[in-house]
Amino acid sequence: MNSLQLYRKAQQVKAKSEARDMLGLAQELGILVEFSDDYKDLLGMYYSHWHHRFIFLNSRLDDDWLPMVVAHEIGHDQLHRKLAESGLQEFELFRMNNRTEYEANAFASHLLLDSDEVYRRVREGEDIDTISKCMHCNINLMLIKMREMASLGYDLRLTDTADSHFFKNIRA
Template structure:
């Protein structure tokens, strides 16, 4: 799926105000369940018999929860058919898998406003400070900026997202 279609898909479901991903999931008809027994799993999407679920690690903090949930909502909106065979564990920020990249880009478009990101870049802020200001992981910000370049924004990226960083996240 190209960048414009990913952006449009996120805009179709984007909440009018705020980034309350739990409310968005509910509004989309997705049941969100939290589990205490996940050691390394951050989130998982499941779709069976017309019932859609997102299972989340209950130890996700206030910064990670919206990112993981937006990523899983991306799978619901973009890859629902892939999850019909049962539990499907997707890996956040895995860049060498097209399905994962698309869910990451969807999450970036859902959570990060392009005009706000562009404003900070044009003001001379670096990726790390913009990420901190917008309460997001630097890798998700880099994905957002890469997508913005594909959408025609005048940005010059010198960094790339770490495709393995989510393996080091422990909730």
């Protein structure tokens, strides 16, 4: 999918929802969410089989990571359901050289981050780290959002790239 298709799909999902949080959105979409204390490196995983859809989450995710991981998994639900029949593991959430993971990340960035607010903050001179902290998201997801915004025609010149190995160092 291209940037415009990903943006439109995320906006379509948001428009149908009354939920204010990603767990509520997953529930509205009919996705069962399960938490587990047993995951060491796994942050989350989406699985679909026989019309049953699941998101499995590490119970140690904090308040900033939880919505990012859930939004990413919702991205897999909306974009890659057929691929998920064997399970999609999420210890490489910000992997940039895998198209499926990138699309789920871009979708998540559109679900979680308001383009106009990001653009306003950039125009006011805030740096990417400050914007990320203020909007409670990881800097890599913010970089993906800004890359997508540039593809959508926003006047943004990006000098940083997301760290493709970043998620391997995260421990919930």
